[in-house]
Amino acid sequence: MAVMQATRFDELKATGQLPSPTGVALQILRLAESERTTAPDIARVLQADPALAGRVLKIANSSASGRARPVTSVREAVTHLGTRMVRNVALGFSLVSQHGSGACRAFDYQGFWSRSLAMGVAAQAGAYFAGQIAPSEAFTCGLLGQVGRLALASIYPDAYGQVLAEFDATRPGDLCRLEREHFATDHNELTGALLKDWGLPEACVAAAEHHEQPDLSGHAEGGRCQSLVRLLALASRLADVCVAEEAERPDAVRELFAGAAAVGIPPRDLIDVCDRVVGEWQEWGKILRVGTRAVPPLAELAERARETRRQAEAAPAPDVEPDDVSPHAVAPLASLKVVVVDDDPVELHLLATHLGEAGHVVHLASDGVEGLRTVLEVNPQLVITDRMMPGMDGVALCKALRQTKMGRALYVLMLTGAEEERSQVEAFEAGADDYLVKPCRPKILAARLRACQRLLHLQEEVRRDKEELQHCMAELGVANRKLQQAALTDALTGLYNRRFALERLDQEWAATSRDGRPLACLVIDLDFFKRINDTHGHDVGDLVLRETAGVLRAALRGSDVVCRVGGEEFLVIAPGMSRETAAACGERLRRKVEEQTLHVAGAPLRVTLSVGGAVRAAEMRGPAELLKAADLAVYAAKEAGRNRVCLG
Numbered sequence: 001m002a003v004m005q006a007t008r009f010d011e012l013k014a015t016g017q018l019p020s021p022t023g024v025a026l027q028i029l030r031l032a033e034s035e036r037t038t039a040p041d042i043a044r045v046l047q048a049d050p051a052l053a054g055r056v057l058k059i060a061n062s063s064a065s066g067r068a069r070p071v072t073s074v075r076e077a078v079t080h081l082g083t084r085m086v087r088n089v090a091l092g093f094s095l096v097s098q099h100g101s102g103a104c105r106a107f108d109y110q111g112f113w114s115r116s117l118a119m120g121v122a123a124q125a126g127a128y129f130a131g132q133i134a135p136s137e138a139f140t141c142g143l144l145g146q147v148g149r150l151a152l153a154s155i156y157p158d159a160y161g162q163v164l165a166e167f168d169a170t171r172p173g174d175l176c177r178l179e180r181e182h183f184a185t186d187h188n189e190l191t192g193a194l195l196k197d198w199g200l201p202e203a204c205v206a207a208a209e210h211h212e213q214p215d216l217s218g219h220a221e222g223g224r225c226q227s228l229v230r231l232l233a234l235a236s237r238l239a240d241v242c243v244a245e246e247a248e249r250p251d252a253v254r255e256l257f258a259g260a261a262a263v264g265i266p267p268r269d270l271i272d273v274c275d276r277v278v279g280e281w282q283e284w285g286k287i288l289r290v291g292t293r294a295v296p297p298l299a300e301l302a303e304r305a306r307e308t309r310r311q312a313e314a315a316p317a318p319d320v321e322p323d324d325v326s327p328h329a330v331a332p333l334a335s336l337k338v339v340v341v342d343d344d345p346v347e348l349h350l351l352a353t354h355l356g357e358a359g360h361v362v363h364l365a366s367d368g369v370e371g372l373r374t375v376l377e378v379n380p381q382l383v384i385t386d387r388m389m390p391g392m393d394g395v396a397l398c399k400a401l402r403q404t405k406m407g408r409a410l411y412v413l414m415l416t417g418a419e420e421e422r423s424q425v426e427a428f429e430a431g432a433d434d435y436l437v438k439p440c441r442p443k444i445l446a447a448r449l450r451a452c453q454r455l456l457h458l459q460e461e462v463r464r465d466k467e468e469l470q471h472c473m474a475e476l477g478v479a480n481r482k483l484q485q486a487a488l489t490d491a492l493t494g495l496y497n498r499r500f501a502l503e504r505l506d507q508e509w510a511a512t513s514r515d516g517r518p519l520a521c522l523v524i525d526l527d528f529f530k531r532i533n534d535t536h537g538h539d540v541g542d543l544v545l546r547e548t549a550g551v552l553r554a555a556l557r558g559s560d561v562v563c564r565v566g567g568e569e570f571l572v573i574a575p576g577m578s579r580e581t582a583a584a585c586g587e588r589l590r591r592k593v594e595e596q597t598l599h600v601a602g603a604p605l606r607v608t609l610s611v612g613g614a615v616r617a618a619e620m621r622g623p624a625e626l627l628k629a630a631d632l633a634v635y636a637a638k639e640a641g642r643n644r645v646c647l648g
Contacts, residue, residue: 009193017155018194019147024049025094029198032087042083043075046090055093055287056086059136070558081136084201088140091198092120095147096288104153106161111243112150113290116143118239118281119232125277126231126238126265133203133228141204141228142235145211148190156183174377176212188212207232213376234259238274242281242295250305257302266470274298336360336449336456339378341371341385341397342415347438351384354442358449368392372400379406382452384436386415387427395430402431409459411452415440490564492542493549501563501571502623508575509623512616519616520577522586523630524552527608527642529568540600544607548593555592556585571627579615579647586611586645594643608643610634615647 012018021029027045031037046053053074060077061070071077078086096117101109123142127135152160163178176186192209196202206225211232237259240252260270278295285292295301338360342348348364355362363378365371368385369392375383383401387394394414401407414427414435427435433455434448488500496504505521512519526548533541545568552562552570561573572589574582590609598605612634616626633648640646 009197012151012155012190013197015155018151019095019099019154021091021094021198022098023094024052025090028087028090032083032199037083039078039083040075042086043073043078046078046086047074052090052093056081056089058287059089059139072559085134085136085140088200089136092140092143093288095144095150096290099150099154100289102150102153102157104157104161104164106164107149107153107157109150109153110291112146113288114285114292115239115243116146117284117288117290117292118242118277119143119145119235121280121284122235122238122242122273122277123231125273125280126234133224133231137201137204138228138231138235140200141207141232142239144191144195144200144204145208145232145236146187146191147194148187148192148208151190151194152179152183152187159183203228211236230259234265238277241274241298241301242278243293249301250308253298253301253305266473271298271302336382336452337363337378337380338382338384339363339365339371339375339380341365341368341374341383341389341394343367343386343389347386347415347440351440351445354440354445358446360449368394368397371397375401375407375410376404380410381456382411382413382449384413384415386438387423388417395426398427398430398432411455413448413452493546493564495549495553495570496561496563498563498565498571501561501565501573504561504563505573505623505627508573509616509626512575517576518578519626520572520574520579520582520585520613521615521626521630522572522574522582522589522611522613523627523634524570524572524589525610525612525634525638526568527610527638529607532605532607536600536605540598540605544598544605547596547598548607548609551592551596552589555589560585571630577615582613582615583645583647586613586647590643590645610637610642611645612637613645613647 020026024045028042031041031045046056057071057074057077060080071080081089096113099109100113120139120141120143123145124135124139127133127138152163159182163175163182166178167175176188179186188209188211192205195208196205203225207228210229214226214229214233234256237252237256241249241256244252256274257270260266265273275297282292284290336355338355340348340351340355340362341364342351343366345366348366352362352364363374363380365374368389371383371385372392383397385394385397392400398412398414401410401412411434412432414430414432415438416423416427416435417438424435434451436445436448488496490497508519526544529541529544532544545564549562549564549570552572556562556572557574559575560577563571563573565571572585574585577585590611593607593609596606598607612630612632614626614629614633617629620626620629629648633646636648637644637646
């Protein structure tokens with residue numbers, strides 16, 4: 001799809017009706033244009049809009065951001081995301097806030113933003129698998145990936161309403177065609193022009209223009225642009241699952257699994273990603289006041305889709321004349337979806353009649369260009385095309401199809417006027433699978449169709465084997481992740497174990513050293529724990545450990561990490577905590593545990609803690625010295641009478 005001409009876009013901008021940011025978002029866009037602008041400059045402007053600042057913080061703290069600790073300030077969020085990303089996020093949320101309604105009565109503004117929001121969240125979640133793409137960039141690209149539709153509804157409210165009335169949702173490609181007929185542009189082209197005008201990266205512009213037909217984008221496989229195109233195409237399919245009506249979801253789910261394979265997401269991971277996306281989509285909907293809906297778990301939807309497909313495949317096959325059946329024929333598919341391309345209306349009608357009587361679903365096209373468009377819209381299993389046609393002939397059509405991922409999987413049957421060796425060779429070199437001499441004879445056509453069905457049957461078996469292999473690999477990946485998690489987790493309390501604690505302490509030491517922030521360490525020991533085991537038994541001792549772990553976890557900050565590092569010993573790693581705060585934190589933990597009461601055999605049981613703390617000092621050479629200082633402090637607390645806090 002060609003990029004919109006600058007003069008044409010300037011004409012649309014001159015109307016003053018194109019969606020555009022205002023207020024704080026507009027100030028951020030203008031600031032971002034200057035190379036002298038710093039992160040603190042952006043943060044100061046962003047703080048003037050608390051709602052927008054909160055949304056930027058949420059993006060910075062999203063599960064896909066890769067942060068080991070939460071971002072707590074606007075300035076830190078801007079530093080983490082970068083000026084460009086904050087500008088893009090502000091742009092997206094500004095448009096959501098301004099355009100919740102409009103003059104185009106046929107345009108569902110809330111539905112548009114609901115789907116766009118789902119695309120944004122899905123693109124952000126999928127960025128982890130796609131690689132080369134920042135999650136925050138993917139979110140903005142998904143959120144604004146179809147803003148051209150909003151633009152057309154804003155500039156031409158009445159005329160676009162008529163286009164939407166003519167549009168058949170079962171043929172998505174028709175919308176772009178109708179838009180071009182009425183406005184000399186379409187929503188994908190206009191989206192790309194808007195994103196380019198707003199200064200978004202070229203990859204985002206390309207994804208917006210081509211994600212509805214990713215195989216025709218023209219970008220190199222494996223490149224960043226093509227990765228984002230495919231990611232946005234997958235996000236669009238996941239958004240369709242989110243917003244689809246119940247009866248439409250099986251088809252949407254099948255399209256989703258097909259798209260996930262192109263991005264490299266295994267089926268099992270896709271289920272986890274989809275369910276997480278639905279939850280975040282609903283959460284964002286509440287924040288932005290955009291309507292969402294309940295969506296069943298993807299595993300349940302996938303099973304419904306499989307059941308629908310099994311029912312379709314179990315439908316009776318069309319009757320076949322006995323003398324038409326080959327002894328080597330396999331059980332045919334219930335029916336084939338066929339596109340027939342021929343400029344001869346008589347031949348076109350004849351083929352449609354033969355195929356229809358055999359129970360196949362037929363789509364007709366009278367020339368190569370229309371045939372290519374029809375193939376891309378209906379995704380058939382078989383294409384029957386005449387070789388000689390004006391304009392794009394059958395050879396050119398076949399070559400064009402073989403250049404697309406979808407077209408490479410099609411079975412192409414070329415119609416020729418005579419059994420000439422040159423014509424046949426040319427057809428096969430163009431990528432045809434078989435040829436048929438006109439006029440078509442029903443029995444010869446039926447034999448060619450059975451050859452097609454045998455190949456499709458084998459392809460289906462290969463696809464199912466591949467899905468089974470992917471399923472096994474996904475399950476193995478889940479099992480490995482569970483084993484890894486188990487290796488880092490204490491089975492009794494559910495806290496992280498000593499191995500994790502030492503690794504995390506090394507990480508926080510390095511991170512806080514770079515940032516110049518303090519780092520505190522608290523070693524916690526249960527007082528007289530051996531006496532509890534000896535008096536009440538190990539089952540009561542286990543209960544005390546579990547309850548204490550729960551109290552410690554609840555009383556700490558979200559950025560703090562608590563681990564069980566020994567029998568009755570716990571370790572708290574607290575980045576950003578000063579000496580005074582560490583002392584107050586240790587006292588709070590000691591008091592919370594002392595206040596809890598357990599009942600054993602009807603009698604109350606109270607436990608106390610000895611807490612030793614240390615904060616990194618300039619003379620310390622590594623995390624081991626910090627941990628040793630905290631250990632010495634907890635020994636001092638015990639020597640001083642227990643149930644107290646000492647700092648080293």
